Amino acid sequence: MTTDQRILVGYTATPAGEDALAAGAALAASLGADLDVVLVMPDTSRRGNVPNDPAYDALLRDTAEGWLAEARTRVPSSVAFSGRVAFGDSLAEGLLASAEELGSTLIVVGAARGGLLGRFTVGSVAGALLHASPIPVLLAPEGWRDHAPRLTRVTSMVGTRAGAEAVLTTGERLSAAAGVPLRLVSLLALDLPGDAQAPKQNVGEHHAATVLQEASAATGVVATAVVAKGDTIQNAISRLDWEPGEVVVVGSSRLAQPSRLFLGSTAAAMLRELPVPMIVVPRPE
DSSP states (O other): OOTTOEEEEEOOSSHHHHHHHHHHHHHHHHHTOEEEEEEEEEOGGGOTTSOOOHHHHHHHHHHHHHHHHHHHTTSOTTSOEEEEEEEESSHHHHHHHHHHHHTOSEEEEEOOTTSOTTSOOOOHHHHHHTTTOSSOEEEEOTTGGGSOOOOOEEEEEEOSSTTHHHHHHHHHHHHHHHTOOEEEEEOHHHHSOSSOHHHHHHHHHHHHHHHHHHHHHHOOSOEEEEEOOSSSHHHHHHHSOOOTTEEEEEEOOTTSOTTSOOOOHHHHHHHTTOOSOEEEEOOOO
């Protein structure tokens, strides 16, 4: 990711939409990125035998334009903002089509309602994106609209499975573009079989040191490396410290199609504990 990236926010006039807007605006301000706020409306041209009602269609568009105008007031004036109304059979379809048309490098959506404050409940729109998007998707936790600061640290969750390099590279680029530290968290120890914690810890520490050396050699960012410790991924996540302005980068499941997302069991478990936004990176070719 570079400073010429375009961040697309899937906006709705709901608390979840405001969470997504706040996260997207904070990231855009930190990276100097353009912010495209897209509000998807039903595609009334595909209602079959039901004739179009021009007055109703005009009302929908006027309402959407009003929501976008209000969204603009919530974004810092320093951020390059554009708002647009898109049409689609579903919200996910409309967002993916808009992302392709705009050349977006990241899609931001909010968590579904009903989760614990500051935690995630993946709704239908986010779920659809996490099974189909060819570009990274950022999930904003519930309540993020109330305390979304600028980016202060990037954490990449790295292991040895396919896609680990893409996670590391994305974290490095984000860190360099925003001028913030990069933290590398090794998940290798959690993937190893057996109950003996000491050997697994040693392997994890070696992996963390190796990844840190690779990152330091490739970029000029300030990086640190730690090992995720715990009996489960949820336990390990809860034991790590988290900054208010942090984002986490994770990879797609090994089940993902090449260049597509698929939220695996490890990332899904992280979501239940993470108090900060998560960026899911597609599996590379």
